[in-house]
Amino acid sequence: MPHDHAKGDHSHASAGDDCPGCATPDLAFASHDHAHCAADVLARAEALAVASGARMTPVRRRVLEILLESHKAMGAYDVLQRLAADGFGNQPPVAYRALEFLVEQGFAHRIRRLNAFAACMHPGEVHAPAFLICKSCDMVAEAPAAAVRAALDAAAAEVGFVVERSNIEALGLCPACRVGA
Template sequence: MNGKTDPGRAFAHHDHAHCAGDTLARAEAEAARRGLRFTPVRKRVLQILLEAHRAMGAYEVLDRLSAEGFGNQPPVAYRALEFLVEAGLAHRVQGLNAFAACMHPGETHAPVFLICRDCDAVAEAQAAPVRAALDQVAGALGFAIERASFEAVGLCPACRARAEGRA
């Protein structure tokens, strides 16, 4: 797919190590291109989000950091997560009060987050048609959208199969 991450990968069987490694490499390249300081704790937080392939709360990230010797104070996790979101390397998933790694670092995109209500897996998919429709409606009212977030909650294929008794 032209080096881009398949939006449904979070819900499909795939080479997760390759997926996470490729996305991390693109995030590091983007940070370097923009002259951002990608400290060891920031990098580790992004790795933790990539390893999970789901939205994670700040305290869950902090628990992992603490277990690995990066510190156990909430600002450690919050500062790293804030940096990653501001740099476009992670997204805040409002509906879960959590964070997910951006699967398209360095690319201009309008993501929609497909969130599994059972396992918290999050797939980042393109929402360009949704954003275009929203821009059109807003424009008709003279409103200029600066930022928008799209989230949909449902069941991923695995949880749906379990719910239907097929797993």
């Protein structure tokens, strides 16, 4: 098993078991079959939605698909433009509501540093990611950050503060861009 999932090994909706997300936690920065990667994540999200009773409507699905097209974060208005081109509404709330749903369900993440959103590459897995944002190619990866969260909780506990939610984002250079520049 490539890595531990907090909920045990997840089951893939698609056939086969060469899930890129399992093979590489730093998926975004690794070269991979992105079509497979995106389809796999989408399928997993769909399955989770069915399981939890959350309604994966056409707009919501389309927004997730759009986010999954690349490992970059997208602004709500960029998403909106794409939606409008596909015949969906073209007013901000359409995009924001779908994005909010995806974030709530854990199918997408909000990257505060960029005022943008990125598809979650590990839907259904309990993960507390740190976001690694490459300033050169704009790609965003989710790094496993259990240790970081633990350190943060400890630092907070030291002053009597109880952490409820946190965002941990790092700006820097991904492996590929570090070599290039």
